Amino acid sequence: MIVVSHVPVVQVNDVSKRFVIRKEKSLKERLLNWGRSQKFKEDFWALRNVSLEIDSGSTIGLIGSNGSGKSTLLKTIGGIIQPTSGTVRRRGRLAALLELGAGFHQDLTGRENVYLNASILGLTKKQTDLYFDDIVDFSGIRDFIDTQVKFYSSGMYVRLAFAVAVHVDPDLLLVDEVLAVGDEAFQRKCLDKIRSFQAEGRTIVLVTHALGQVTDLCDRAVLLSKGGVVYDGAPYVAVRDFRELLEERRQSEEAAHGGTPVPGESARVAEVSVRAEGRDPGEAVQPGDDLIVSVTLENEGEELRGWAVELQIDNVMGQVAYGTGSARLDAQLSPLGRRRTVEFTLTDVNFGSGKYFVNATLVDLDRRHLHELPQAASFEVPHDELSVGAVHSIPRFADLG
Missing domain, CATH: 3.40.50.300 (P-loop containing nucleotide triphosphate hydrolases)
Incomplete structure (x- = not known):
């Protein structure tokens, strides 16, 4: 005590x-x-x-x-x-x-x-x-x-x-x-x-x-x-x-620099948004929600064949909380023209309390990075009085003595 x-x-x-x-x-x-x-x-x-x-x-x-x-x-x-x-x-x-x-x-x-x-x-x-x-x-x-x-x-x-x-x-x-x-x-x-x-x-x-x-x-x-x-x-x-x-500072720095391109590549991740289905953008994500991540890509050159999009969600300590990608999901993508928006739906998410950042990366089929937008979007999970950590769960307790 x-x-x-x-x-x-x-x-x-x-x-x-x-x-x-x-x-x-x-x-x-x-x-x-x-x-x-x-x-x-x-x-x-x-x-x-x-x-x-x-x-x-x-x-x-x-x-x-x-x-x-x-x-x-x-x-x-x-x-x-x-x-x-x-x-x-x-x-x-x-x-x-x-x-x-x-x-x-x-x-x-x-x-x-x-x-x-x-x-x-x-x-x-x-x-x-x-x-x-x-x-x-x-x-x-x-x-x-x-x-x-x-x-x-x-x-x-x-x-x-x-x-x-x-x-x-x-x-x-x-x-x-x-x-x-x-x-x-x-x-x-x-x-x-x-x-x-x-x-x-x-x-x-x-x-x-x-x-x-x-x-x-x-x-x-x-x-x-x-x-x-x-x-x-x-x-x-x-x-x-x-x-x-910290997020306000990151956004101002990101606006000044705008992503990390690979020299010679014209395709890029232009924008990322995240929201819980049925909730307004910016509203806190509750355990059990479906999380919708939209990634908008732009291409100023020739059509890009053989491409994929990878997502990574980090906590505030930079630790990976979740990751996936279109290639992992066996998505068959047609050549990338001028502009394309793809959407990931993460069902029944159960992140622990805190802030999380979404990173999006455009890669080729050999997983070589063509362009990445780190910490492109973020969402918040409300404080939970019952637990701490990266995973949300409803705890039960029994004294079996």
């Missing part, structure tokens, strides 16, 4: 953070332009008037695109950087995993760095002695604990750093994307440890691009864009809004 109190552990009040970007390319240029320095620098506001409170026992996900201010906010909460304006108040013991190898001294061994990190986080040598074996066992790198960390792989760095952070009895744990490093077994171990922290009523602030972790682990999510808070509330709503921001 996760215990959340209404006592704030962190209070961020109207925080802004400015960085100065210098345009000189060298020290020589900086010295020569000393008197005209204002012309050769500009202000970048990583955070703009951010305010939020984090209650004891809660798990908060900070999400947003690169450059949105997530890591800057996390470092401000952790006291690593000071805000340009505004205040941050924090109570309790803090442990932070903000970047790979932070706090490690390259010329010290893993054992020496455990004691160094633990002392930075507030433990005495006697306390670290008590935790040491547990730290090493959790990290799984006992064979290398007396090796200088400059010889460690990135995975070994994270294993040791995470092991120290979770064994110093923190009230507040800050984690910045480091769970993306390491093998699957260690990632599962880290997630299990985070869940045990939640059950103990500890407070966790997590920065990640793994949106599934946000909806699975967090009871609240904050969406940042251009240094400001866009949404603060239910994780699935924050993830949905973030996906919409």
